[in-house]
Amino acid sequence: MIGRRVVRRYASALFGAASKAGVVDLVESDLGLISYTVEASPRLMQAIASPLVPTKAKREVLQTIFSGKIQEITLNYLFLLVDKRREEAVLKTEEEFVILANEARGIVNAEVITAIEMTKEQQAALAAKLSKLTGKSVNLQVTVDSWIKGGVIVRIGDTVIDGSIRGQLAALKETLLS
Helix, strand or coil: CCCHHHHHHHHHHHHHHHHHHCCHHHHHHHHHHHHHHHHHCHHHHHHHHCCCCCHHHHHHHHHHHHCCCCCHHHHHHHHHHHHCCCCCHHHHHHHHHHHHHHHHHCEEEEEEEECCCCCHHHHHHHHHHHHHHHCCEEEEEEEECHHHCCEEEEEECCEEEEEEHHHHHHHHHHHHHC
């Protein structure tokens, strides 16, 4: 199982090359096409991931399927993954690349967990406050989970803001026990 840090390094290198060539949006689109194609064809994923299939054959398959449909940078990236035996990163690259592209665009994703459904107005107000806090445009991904009892938990990257009742009760318990 390939780690996220490894995939992020590869995606970062691809992003750097795409930025230098001025084709970030095109490469992002290419990665979506590649993910869709590979997910739609389990046999293709098996062929790419199999250690029994020679590297040359994998490269030929990728060349046949994607040549002329994706940017040369993206195709060379696929070849690099095959050459380095990192085929597992093919499907994971898109997510990391989008994160890097959004960071460059000044957009950040925020995972929001609430106990009850938020209205559109509440979501807009929260997004505005988070934008002011981060200095970036915030894209909310809202999930409802009654486990938190009430309030809201926001996760932006490695930062967690726990405004849930469950979190406050846990902090109170910790204070009382110490």
